[in-house]
Amino acid sequence: MKVNSSLLIDDLIERTKEVINQTETLKENSLETLNKKPNPNSWSTLECIEHLNYYGYFYLPEIKARLNNSNKKAEAVFKSGILGNYFAISLLPKQKLNKMKTFKSMNPSNSKLNKEVLNTFLNQQQTLLKLLNKSRDYSLNKIKTSISITKLIKIKLGDTFRVVIYHNQRHLVQALKAAKLNLP
Amino acid sequence: MNLIETLTFRINQANLWKKEITLKRNEYLKVEGSIDTNLYYVTEGALRIFLVDEIEEHTIRFGYRNNFIAALDSFIKDSPSPFYIQALKKTNLKVISKTDYISFLKSNIENLQLWDNLLQALILQQLEREIDILTSSPIERYKRVLKRSPQLFQEIPHKHIASYLRMTPETLSRIKKS
Numbered sequence: 001m002k003v004n005s006s007l008l009i010d011d012l013i014e015r016t017k018e019v020i021n022q023t024e025t026l027k028e029n030s031l032e033t034l035n036k037k038p039n040p041n042s043w044s045t046l047e048c049i050e051h052l053n054y055y056g057y058f059y060l061p062e063i064k065a066r067l068n069n070s071n072k073k074a075e076a077v078f079k080s081g082i083l084g085n086y087f088a089i090s091l092l093p094k095q096k097l098n099k100m101k102t103f104k105s106m107n108p109s110n111s112k113l114n115k116e117v118l119n120t121f122l123n124q125q126q127t128l129l130k131l132l133n134k135s136r137d138y139s140l141n142k143i144k145t146s147i148s149i150t151k152l153i154k155i156k157l158g159d160t161f162r163v164v165i166y167h168n169q170r171h172l173v174q175a176l177k178a179a180k181l182n183l184p
Numbered sequence: 185m186n187l188i189e190t191l192t193f194r195i196n197q198a199n200l201w202k203k204e205i206t207l208k209r210n211e212y213l214k215v216e217g218s219i220d221t222n223l224y225y226v227t228e229g230a231l232r233i234f235l236v237d238e239i240e241e242h243t244i245r246f247g248y249r250n251n252f253i254a255a256l257d258s259f260i261k262d263s264p265s266p267f268y269i270q271a272l273k274k275t276n277l278k279v280i281s282k283t284d285y286i287s288f289l290k291s292n293i294e295n296l297q298l299w300d301n302l303l304q305a306l307i308l309q310q311l312e313r314e315i316d317i318l319t320s321s322p323i324e325r326y327k328r329v330l331k332r333s334p335q336l337f338q339e340i341p342h343k344h345i346a347s348y349l350r351m352t353p354e355t356l357s358r359i360k361k362s
Contacts, residue, residue, distance in 0.1 A: 010219060017215045024210040126216065126236050133217030133264055 001080035005140055008078050008158060012165050013132050019165070020125050022172045023049070027118050029179055035113065038178050043109065046117045048175035050108035052168055053117065056124040058148045059164050063131050066157065072139035079141060084159025087147070091166040093173045103149060125168075132161065187302050188250060192225060194295060198288055201225075201278045207271035214255055214269040221262055221282040223254045229275025230339050234268050234347070241268075243347040246340055252302075253277075272340060322351045326359050 026034065026045060034045045043051065080088070090100075140158030147155055147163070155163070185193065195201065202222075207213060207229070214220045216236060226247050233245040233253070244267075247253035258265040259282060280288075289296045312332060319325045326349055330337065336345060346356040 009217075013215065013218045017212055017218065020215065021208075021211045024212075025208065027210070129216040130236075133266075136217075136264065 001085050003078055003080075005075060005078045005158070006136060008140070008162075009132055009136055012161050013129060015165050015169060016125055016129055016132070019168045019172050020122060022176060023118055023122055023125070026175060026179060027115065031115060033179050034115070034118075036178065043174065043178065044113075045175045045179040046113040046115075047108045048171045048178060049121050050113055050117050051102065051106055052171050053120050053124065054106045054108065055148060055164065055167060056121070056128075059145075059160065060124060060127050060131070062145050063135075063157065063160060064127075066143050066145050067131065067134055067138055070138060070143050072142040074135075074137050075139055075141055078156075078158040080162075081156045081159055083153060084155035084163070087155070088159055088162035088166050091163060091170050093166075093170045106148070128164070135161070187298060187305065188252065191252075191295075191298050191302065192250075194298070195225075195280060195288065198291075200280050200284050200288055202281050202284065203279050205277045205279060207231075207275045207277070209271060209273050212268060212270050213277070214265070214267065216266050216268055217264050218255075218258075219262065219264050220255045220258050223252055223259065223280045223282070223285055224277040225280070226251050226253060227276045227278060230272045231275055232270055232272055232340070232344050234270070235266055236268065241347060242350075243344050246336060246344075246348070248335060248339060272344065317350065322349070322355055323359055325349050325351070326356070 026049070029045075037044045037047075135157060138157070140161075141156055143157040144154035145157055145160045147153065147160070204227075205213070205224075213224070213231065224247075226249055228249055230249070231247040231253055232243050233247070233255075234241045234243045236242075247269075253269065255265040255267050255269065257263060257267070262282075289299055312328075316325055316328055319328065329349060336348075340348075342356065343353050346353040349356060351359075
């Protein structure tokens, strides 16, 4: 995938705005609704969001550190890496959500959760927006970040943002479904 | 007709509204880092504009029914803007694009004069706001704003007024009681 760097950032910021607005909608619901599991094996709304928080705890400091330690300047075009692009696209929400395996360390199932989970997630989105905006001045191609599932590979910053944000969108769809809210 | 009424009347006549948007309570029109060059007219509801630093949110302005609202830095410079714009209740907005608006201004000198008058009024408001911020006494800040825009205290949740006044909600409660 090849795309104008600033258009990619604009798109990811818009997606994040959508994610924030959906989370604000979730906040209007009772704790009971938010903790309801559609079936014993699937996550409640709060479990979906807590799962995203786990990812945020990893990726946000990772991205921040890579940006702070880099002087690689922005380029007009971002060209997605093979692996990074594959991860990002596989996470995008589809018409019918395909089941994916989650890593044990990222599984929030059965933890005791309250509405603070949503506030934590919203604060993470504010941090993410700052990082997206900051990265307008940095290379989305040359800066690489680690990923949460293995230490063996790194992916391009532009793909890291796509992975994080597409993953957010995916689980927001699931979270809204679990609360039986109509999708916008 | 006041300035804004005249302006919207003329925009109506030219049929320049691109679309209408509805926001639910707490939904965002704009977030940090985005480029938004549109001008919005509030037909219903209320919004706040705020910034987020490392520690907290700073509410810097409100928009009410029959106001125009925009990320003016983006509007003027076509640049990314640090401001968030959030609906505080169910809010309806009419949208006009920068391009359409600029050609509307250029089409008629009276439109341009109208805009010029509005910007002058805005500059005066911003100067008042600067004095607010430099006023060290919380009570004086409160009095200035109460006198200038009593509407604020009817329409906007307490915690956002406190943020606008640069004080804690507790301090604002205490001042209101005394």
